[in-house]
Amino acid sequence: MHMSAHAEGxxxxxxxxxxxxxxxxxxxxxxxxxxxxxxxxxxxxxxVASIAKHCSASERGIRILCDFLSIYGVxxxxxxxxxHSRTSAVFLDPRSxxxxxxxxxxxxxxEMLTPYLHLADVVRAGRTTLAGDGTVEPENxxxxxxxxxxxxxxxxxxxxxxxVVLEGHAxxxxxxxxxxxxGLFGIEIAxxxxxxxxTGLDWAPVLRVALENARKAGVHKRYSMLxxxxxxxxxxxxxxxxxxxxxLHHFDQSTCVHLLRKVHAVLKPGGRAVTLxxxxxxxxxxxxxAAAFAMNMLTSTVAGDAYTLSELxxxxxxxxxxxxxxxxxPMSPHTxxxxxxxxx
Amino acid sequence: MHMSAHAEGxxxxxxxxxxxxxxxxxxxxxxxxxxxxxxxxxxxxxxVASIAKHCSASERGIRILCDFLSIYGVxxxxxxxxxHSRTSAVFLDPRSxxxxxxxxxxxxxxEMLTPYLHLADVVRAGRTTLAGDGTVEPENxxxxxxxxxxxxxxxxxxxxxxxVVLEGHAxxxxxxxxxxxxGLFGIEIAxxxxxxxxTGLDWAPVLRVALENARKAGVHKRYSMLxxxxxxxxxxxxxxxxxxxxxLHHFDQSTCVHLLRKVHAVLKPGGRAVTLxxxxxxxxxxxxxAAAFAMNMLTSTVAGDAYTLSELxxxxxxxxxxxxxxxxxPMSPHTxxxxxxxxx
Numbered sequence: 001m002h003m004s005a006h007a008e009g010x011x012x013x014x015x016x017x018x019x020x021x022x023x024x025x026x027x028x029x030x031x032x033x034x035x036x037x038x039x040x041x042x043x044x045x046x047x048v049a050s051i052a053k054h055c056s057a058s059e060r061g062i063r064i065l066c067d068f069l070s071i072y073g074v075x076x077x078x079x080x081x082x083x084h085s086r087t088s089a090v091f092l093d094p095r096s097x098x099x100x101x102x103x104x105x106x107x108x109x110x111e112m113l114t115p116y117l118h119l120a121d122v123v124r125a126g127r128t129t130l131a132g133d134g135t136v137e138p139e140n141x142x143x144x145x146x147x148x149x150x151x152x153x154x155x156x157x158x159x160x161x162x163x164v165v166l167e168g169h170a171x172x173x174x175x176x177x178x179x180x181x182x183g184l185f186g187i188e189i190a191x192x193x194x195x196x197x198x199t200g201l202d203w204a205p206v207l208r209v210a211l212e213n214a215r216k217a218g219v220h221k222r223y224s225m226l227x228x229x230x231x232x233x234x235x236x237x238x239x240x241x242x243x244x245x246x247x248l249h250h251f252d253q254s255t256c257v258h259l260l261r262k263v264h265a266v267l268k269p270g271g272r273a274v275t276l277x278x279x280x281x282x283x284x285x286x287x288x289x290a291a292a293f294a295m296n297m298l299t300s301t302v303a304g305d306a307y308t309l310s311e312l313x314x315x316x317x318x319x320x321x322x323x324x325x326x327x328x329x330p331m332s333p334h335t336x337x338x339x340x341x342x343x344x
Numbered sequence: 345m346h347m348s349a350h351a352e353g354x355x356x357x358x359x360x361x362x363x364x365x366x367x368x369x370x371x372x373x374x375x376x377x378x379x380x381x382x383x384x385x386x387x388x389x390x391x392v393a394s395i396a397k398h399c400s401a402s403e404r405g406i407r408i409l410c411d412f413l414s415i416y417g418v419x420x421x422x423x424x425x426x427x428h429s430r431t432s433a434v435f436l437d438p439r440s441x442x443x444x445x446x447x448x449x450x451x452x453x454x455e456m457l458t459p460y461l462h463l464a465d466v467v468r469a470g471r472t473t474l475a476g477d478g479t480v481e482p483e484n485x486x487x488x489x490x491x492x493x494x495x496x497x498x499x500x501x502x503x504x505x506x507x508v509v510l511e512g513h514a515x516x517x518x519x520x521x522x523x524x525x526x527g528l529f530g531i532e533i534a535x536x537x538x539x540x541x542x543t544g545l546d547w548a549p550v551l552r553v554a555l556e557n558a559r560k561a562g563v564h565k566r567y568s569m570l571x572x573x574x575x576x577x578x579x580x581x582x583x584x585x586x587x588x589x590x591x592l593h594h595f596d597q598s599t600c601v602h603l604l605r606k607v608h609a610v611l612k613p614g615g616r617a618v619t620l621x622x623x624x625x626x627x628x629x630x631x632x633x634a635a636a637f638a639m640n641m642l643t644s645t646v647a648g649d650a651y652t653l654s655e656l657x658x659x660x661x662x663x664x665x666x667x668x669x670x671x672x673x674p675m676s677p678h679t680x681x682x683x684x685x686x687x688x
Binding site: 010011012013014015016017018019020021022023024025026027028029030031034035055056057058059060061062063064065067068070071072073074077086087090091092100103104107108113116117119120122123124125126127153283284285286288289291292294295296297298303305331332 | 358378444464467497
């Protein structure tokens with residue numbers, strides 16, 4: 001949605017000023033979520049006084065915040081009143097089943113934001129300035145928060161990913177979900193195939209969130225937990241499918257190949273390794289969301305990246321996979337990449 | 345340039361995700377300026393290794409930063425190399441006479457950013473959480489930084505503002521420049537009218553910046569300094585014109601009227617009070633840059649605002665001015681508003 005910046009138009013410093021002030025947008029959306037403003041908007045009537053009362057906030061603050069959100073298309077202002085845009089009605093009102101409000105907690109997590117305070121130092125060093133290995137340090141509590149808050153962002157990817165995993169698969173199957181997090185991807189398989197058994201692998205406190213989600217989905221009897229590091233624990237075997245969702249991007253390519261080899265070794269012949277990734281085009285600057293994700297990896301990891309399809313394909317191949325295919329998920333920055341173990 | 349967000353299109357959480365990550369853009373542009381990256385881009389040849397060497401930075405960091413800036417239209421990537429966009433060539437390369445790189449220092453000033461870290465609290469309180477009266481505390485050193493760094497942003501406004509002040513004015517004239525800052529506006533009058541004498545009013549350390557700029561422009565013999573608060577010092581009299589640039593927005597309306605009355609009292613009959621302001625339309629949500637400026641006033645002041653033309657007109661009228669006219673400056677978020685003292 002920023003592509004208009006590329007258009008040839010009158011030359012003004014607008015883009016520079018806009019970027020230097022862009023941090024305000026993050027703060028404004030975060031503040032509105034914290035103030036329960038989107039519930040007030042949904043309940044109406046949408047005048048400043050009513051919203052301020054609901055939010056226990058000043059009228060000056062609410063008026064300026066709501067105007068700001070209207071400028072950026074989050075709210076709609078009409079005749080001095082504010083109402084939901086399509087985006088805020090569906091994705092920000094806490095009464096909406098698709099509400100994403102919780103993702104602000106992970107994306108505005110203080111640890112995740114710290115490297116941006118001195119990004120020049122990060123660029124100089126070429127790696128996160130967070131301690132140790134950054135977000136992939138063993139038992140980093142940030143992944144509990146991820147599991148607890150990012151599920152609404154990831155939920156829409158579950159069905160398309162499940163379709164890739166299950167295509168042509170009926171009857172009993174064993175699935176390993178590496179870096180399970182909220183567990184939604186493995187749970188989706190268990191829901192769609194009543195004979196599937198899923199093993200979630202993640203840090204133990206994270207798996208408690210996944211198990212609770214499995215319980216809510218009624219599939220917990222077919223859900224096992226394998227706590228620990230994907231690089232250290234014995235996966236057990238054999239599996240029909242191994243999921244690696246939002247995981248490879250944290251590591252350098254040789255580490256990814258090492259892990260994919262370990263995955264390959266526990267798959268049945270013809271079994272599938274299925275990754276969900278931000279996959280930019282080969283130019284690495286499009287599409288915007290997938291390409292910009294590399295910045296998140298620069299600030300939070302030692303050597304992670306948003307890998308292109310040719311890079312992912314080469315890692316898969318090096319680890320012994322073949323029949324590698326990419327399945328971009330429509331309306332999302334994510335792509336499912338799948339490879340088969342052994343001949344097919 | 346964000347108006348595309350309003351367009352009816354497929355409903356995706358893109359806008360929410362985008363806003364929650366918008367802070368990255370500010371950090372990225374600031375880091376690139378700090379690393380002298382735009383000089384490296386301008387000098388070429390634009391490959392990652394050369395840029396990294398120039399910036400004494402890692403190749404991983406430079407590649408991800410340059411890709412990120414390309415995604416947002418600041419740089420252009422072609423065949424794996426980076427080159428200037430029109431924007432970065434003119435406004436970010438330090439070798440360009442129109443370089444705005446210094447404004448990042450003021451706009452990313454740590455004090456200015458602090459309220460955004462807990463914006464919900466600011467909205468609740470309805471005022472800055474900075475100490476005292478925020479940025480308008482007496483002798484706040486932030487205004488020295490403003491004077492030293494924001495001149496390139498304000499320079500293009502000087503000629504249009506000067507035209508309004510000088511229209512129909514020839515021969516000797518006395519001009520008072522309230523909150524002179526870098527002094528560029530008063531200096532412009534002195535340059536255009538060799539018989540104009542300008543008095544700059546601001547905190548003493550700020551006026552040293554203005555005087556230095558007057559010296560560079562060769563008009564310092566016709567430039568006097570009046571250090572102190574616009575609310576407390578004796579302005580002297582009489583003046584043909586009083587400038588109030590980027591000043592009224594820091595205060596509530598009754599304070600502005602009080603100040604405008606004080607200005608009115610020192611103007612000759614028919615003299616002009618000339619403000620430069622971010623003036624949003626009456627809906628307060630357009631145009632984007634002028635309207636969004638209210639957020640800066642919420643976070644940094646007790647009761648300031650981006651005033652609409654009807655509000656400014658009403659303040660001017662209440663203070664005794666008439667013949668009030670607005671002169672929007674093309675390609676900028678600023679408007680010059682002018683009123684005459686006494687009958688005309």
